[in-house]
Amino acid sequence: MDATAPILEVQDLRTHFFTQDGVTRAVDGVSFALEPGETLGIVGESGCGKSVTALSILRLLPPKLSRIVGGKVIFEGTDLVPLDEPAMREIRGNRIAMIFQEPMTSLNPVLTIGEQIAEAVRIHQGASQKDALARAVEMLKLVRIPDAERRVGDYPHQFSGGMRQRVMIAMALSCNPKLLLADEPTTALDVTVQKQILRLMLELKERIGSAVILITHDLGVIAETAKRVVVMYAGRVVEQAEVTALFDAPLHPYTRGLMASIPRLKHNRARRLAEIPGIVPDLRTPIPGCAFAPRCPLATDRCREAAPPLEDQGSGHFAACWEAGRA
Amino acid sequence: MIAYIIRRLIATIPVMLLVAVIVFLLVHLAPGDPASVIAGDNATSDQIAAIRATLGLDRPLWEQFAIWIWRVLQGDLGQSLFWNRGVAELILQRAEPTISLAITTLIFAVTIAIGLGVLAAWKAGSGIDRSVMGLAVAGFSLPVFVVGYLLVYLFAIELRWLPVQGYRPIAEGFWPWLERLILPSIALGLAYLALIARITRTTMLEILAEDYIRTAQAKGVATRPMLFKHALKNAAVPIVTVVGIGVALLISGVVITETVFNIPGVGRLVVDAITRRDYPIIQGVMLVFSAIYVLVNLAVDLSYTLFDPRVRY
Numbered sequence: 293m294d295a296t297a298p299i300l301e302v303q304d305l306r307t308h309f310f311t312q313d314g315v316t317r318a319v320d321g322v323s324f325a326l327e328p329g330e331t332l333g334i335v336g337e338s339g340c341g342k343s344v345t346a347l348s349i350l351r352l353l354p355p356k357l358s359r360i361v362g363g364k365v366i367f368e369g370t371d372l373v374p375l376d377e378p379a380m381r382e383i384r385g386n387r388i389a390m391i392f393q394e395p396m397t398s399l400n401p402v403l404t405i406g407e408q409i410a411e412a413v414r415i416h417q418g419a420s421q422k423d424a425l426a427r428a429v430e431m432l433k434l435v436r437i438p439d440a441e442r443r444v445g446d447y448p449h450q451f452s453g454g455m456r457q458r459v460m461i462a463m464a465l466s467c468n469p470k471l472l473l474a475d476e477p478t479t480a481l482d483v484t485v486q487k488q489i490l491r492l493m494l495e496l497k498e499r500i501g502s503a504v505i506l507i508t509h510d511l512g513v514i515a516e517t518a519k520r521v522v523v524m525y526a527g528r529v530v531e532q533a534e535v536t537a538l539f540d541a542p543l544h545p546y547t548r549g550l551m552a553s554i555p556r557l558k559h560n561r562a563r564r565l566a567e568i569p570g571i572v573p574d575l576r577t578p579i580p581g582c583a584f585a586p587r588c589p590l591a592t593d594r595c596r597e598a599a600p601p602l603e604d605q606g607s608g609h610f611a612a613c614w615e616a617g618r619a
Numbered sequence: 620m621i622a623y624i625i626r627r628l629i630a631t632i633p634v635m636l637l638v639a640v641i642v643f644l645l646v647h648l649a650p651g652d653p654a655s656v657i658a659g660d661n662a663t664s665d666q667i668a669a670i671r672a673t674l675g676l677d678r679p680l681w682e683q684f685a686i687w688i689w690r691v692l693q694g695d696l697g698q699s700l701f702w703n704r705g706v707a708e709l710i711l712q713r714a715e716p717t718i719s720l721a722i723t724t725l726i727f728a729v730t731i732a733i734g735l736g737v738l739a740a741w742k743a744g745s746g747i748d749r750s751v752m753g754l755a756v757a758g759f760s761l762p763v764f765v766v767g768y769l770l771v772y773l774f775a776i777e778l779r780w781l782p783v784q785g786y787r788p789i790a791e792g793f794w795p796w797l798e799r800l801i802l803p804s805i806a807l808g809l810a811y812l813a814l815i816a817r818i819t820r821t822t823m824l825e826i827l828a829e830d831y832i833r834t835a836q837a838k839g840v841a842t843r844p845m846l847f848k849h850a851l852k853n854a855a856v857p858i859v860t861v862v863g864i865g866v867a868l869l870i871s872g873v874v875i876t877e878t879v880f881n882i883p884g885v886g887r888l889v890v891d892a893i894t895r896r897d898y899p900i901i902q903g904v905m906l907v908f909s910a911i912y913v914l915v916n917l918a919v920d921l922s923y924t925l926f927d928p929r930v931r932y
Contacts, residue, residue, distance in 0.1 A: 385838035
């Protein structure tokens with residue numbers, strides 16, 4: 293495989309939830325690609341399908357409730373969607389690892405953190421318990437947990453939230469994954485700790501050479517860390533661009549609305565913070581047109597009737613908007 | 620930890636004292652007179668009065684209680700009214716069959732119940748889940764004697780796989796001992812099994828929805844270690860609690876099971892004592908059973924530290 297080939301290509305991914313109230317189209321035709329070592333940000337508000345996208349890549353969604361009904365997830369040249377469970381287990385924690393939002397509940401309270409890190413090493417590298425534990429200590433040092441030799445035998449409740457997220461990072465990176473899915477990795481942490489964790493994650497990602505998909509609702513985090521950004525709304529990608537291009541000239545009205553709602557120090561304090569009127573649409577009813585149309589200041593009849601495709605608006609800046617040209 | 624154990628043991632004193640009062644009153648307020656039973660059908664009222672006097676039954680109730688409790692505190696459970704032996708000695712003689720039955724039942728019920736409960740939780744909503752839960756309801760609803768006679772009819776009389784009844788000491792060989800305990804253990808353990816299977820399923824269902832189970836799956840952990848290492852250990856505290864509470868089911872069931880299967884254990888001893896109004900035996904056995912129940916549940920509380928590192932005493 294040549295160096296410029298994408299490590300991950302998500303094509304028209306559709307993940308639906310089947311509940312008693314009907315079908316929820318949580319992810320409804322999402323496409324993006326990721327180069328080796330790249331950091332891609334996925335932003336959007338709660339319920340826009342960004343977490344479901346990540347969980348679909350690793351196929352970690354509850355099989356009784358949800359199904360990938362269409363699309364491909366091509367990782368290192370193989371489509372993961374049709375793979376069986378044993379084949380997926382080979383990939384999980386090994387070539388693709390994941391970090392979750394809640395460090396307080398994502399670690400098993402009755403197993404030592406050493407065991408929880410060593411387990412992945414044993415499973416995927418066939419290491420002995422002794423070697424796997426040595427690797428765990430090494431990883432704890434790498435994520436800068438002081439006194440790693442002793443703390444490897446401690447339980448999660450003996451660590452603070454920030455420390456637990458470091459443990460999660462150590463666990464995720466223990467098998468040198470080619471791709472790291474970070475689902476709101478800093479959202480549940482204190483503001484002071486957020487930056488440290490983010491910086492640590494990106495530093496280690498460089499060292500290991502993993503690509504990262506960073507999922508967040510925080511545009512500030514994206515601005516600091518990602519190279520490219522995917523903006524999601526109601527299960528679809530509405531805009532995709534280089535970070536600088538997106539922040540300089542957002543094309544989709546939803547992205548503009550998001551940016552206008554960020555408080556800025558420069559602004560006049562008397563000015564009210566902008567908000568996007570209306571609410572996120574109900575994903576249980578099919579949306580024929582643009583999902584954002586009911587809340588969009590620029591919406592026309594065309595927007596309500598036909599969904600705009602994600603199109604290159606010039607120099608790799610994609611937007612799914614019929615009115616993308618209008619300011 | 621040691622201080623905790625001592626505190627807990629001290630706390631059991633008022634409980635045991637209350638149990639002693641209830642046991643004593645229950646036996647002494649029940650109608651019937653052991654003296655007239657001992658004296659036989661043709662006894663004169665003078666003879667009966669003489670027997671009452673020698674047994675101390677003519678004294679006021681509180682005095683009888685005081686004498687009894689004082690002796691119990693010294694380790695003396697009294698003398699049987701019929702057998703010319705001490706109650707403690709009689710209980711010890713009958714202890715082996717009862718302890719054997721309790722241990723085989725415990726092992727049978729707990730292992731199968733946890734296996735079924737985990738399976739039902741993992742396959743929640745499926746046919747397997749529904750049949751396990753149906754079995755649990757049936758197991759809990761059927762009385763020990765009904766199950767016992769059904770098992771005897773099927774496996775001992777019709778299929779002739781196992782003996783109908785009786786008991787052989789373990790000293791006479793492992794298999795002769797075990798084969799006579801299989802049917803009684805199933806009969807006695809079914810309700811217990813049902814109880815544990817239900818709590819295992821419910822607790823496992825909650826735990827399988829926890830974030831750390833998803834973390835384990837994201838690591839590539841296979842189904843079996845995911846269930847038994849990551850989930851079951853977290854479910855251990857509620858399960859062990861119910862195992863401890865359920866010992867009450869075993870204690871009451873043991874009396875019936877030993878009668879159905881003609882096992883000469885402590886349960887049979889107490890049934891015989893009740894029909895003869897042998898007060899000291901009834902009191903002694905009830906007291907011992909209560910003490911076992913209290914101690915089992917203390918052991919359960921202490922075992923929490925093994926399963927959950929967050930629990931400290």
